[in-house]
Amino acid sequence: MPHRLQIEAKFSLVSGLHITGEQGKLWTDKALVVSWGDGKTPVVPATTIKGWLRESAERLLRGWGQQVCDSSRPSEICGTCLVCEVFGAPRRRSALRFSDAELHEGMTDVRMNVSLSRRRKAAYEERLFSTEVAWQKRLTVHIEGWFTSLAEAQRTAALLYLAANAGFALGAARSRGLGWLKLEAFTVNVDSEKLPKEDLIAQSKALVSWTRSSA
Numbered sequence: 001m002p003h004r005l006q007i008e009a010k011f012s013l014v015s016g017l018h019i020t021g022e023q024g025k026l027w028t029d030k031a032l033v034v035s036w037g038d039g040k041t042p043v044v045p046a047t048t049i050k051g052w053l054r055e056s057a058e059r060l061l062r063g064w065g066q067q068v069c070d071s072s073r074p075s076e077i078c079g080t081c082l083v084c085e086v087f088g089a090p091r092r093r094s095a096l097r098f099s100d101a102e103l104h105e106g107m108t109d110v111r112m113n114v115s116l117s118r119r120r121k122a123a124y125e126e127r128l129f130s131t132e133v134a135w136q137k138r139l140t141v142h143i144e145g146w147f148t149s150l151a152e153a154q155r156t157a158a159l160l161y162l163a164a165n166a167g168f169a170l171g172a173a174r175s176r177g178l179g180w181l182k183l184e185a186f187t188v189n190v191d192s193e194k195l196p197k198e199d200l201i202a203q204s205k206a207l208v209s210w211t212r213s214s215a
């Protein structure tokens with residue numbers, strides 16, 4: 001029987017957040033992504049959350065001496081490493097499903113930035129652009145997955161927990177000081193039963209020593 005993994009990760013946001021949407025907005029160059037449902041609630045898309053956790057997992061595993069591929073170079077995604085196993089690859093579907101995170105309780109505003117031409121640093125090529133920013137205290141992320149073995153479900157939860165803890169800033173404007181977040185709570189359910197925190201920590205430690213010994 002397949003095992004169902006459900007994760008809820010709660011982050012507190014230390015700064016504002018910006019994920020560039022496709023929808024244009026009058027007077028704003030870079031508008032936020034908004035919910036399909038109501039067309040106005042800002043969201044962090046599932047793909048952004050997945051990409052962010054993947055990048056964090058890659059960085060961690062590389063630090064432990066594991067060979068993992070670099071998802072920032074899509075042509076080099078290997079399909080066989082632990083990161084590909086958890087997050088998927090072109091010919092390998094991930095067992096996980098990430099949901100969009102809606103930013104309900106916050107407010108948004110627009111900040112101005114200056115873009116500098118990288119080629120010629122001439123002042124006349126500077127240009128002002130506006131970025132819409134969501135200010136919000138909390139971000140809740142939901143992840144779900146199905147696994148054939150209990151051990152695999154728990155190992156995946158442990159990797160996601162470590163990645164969520166170690167993640168840098170989220171979103172396109174992170175180089176401008178936006179998107180900083182901190183993990184506050186990480187709840188794991190396997191087959192609708194809560195995995196005790198001690199077990200999650202034990203699983204995480206086991207994963208770290210397993211990767212180190214197999215590096």
Ligand SMILES: [Zn+2]
Nearest residue numbers: 069078081084
């Ligand atoms: Zn890979």
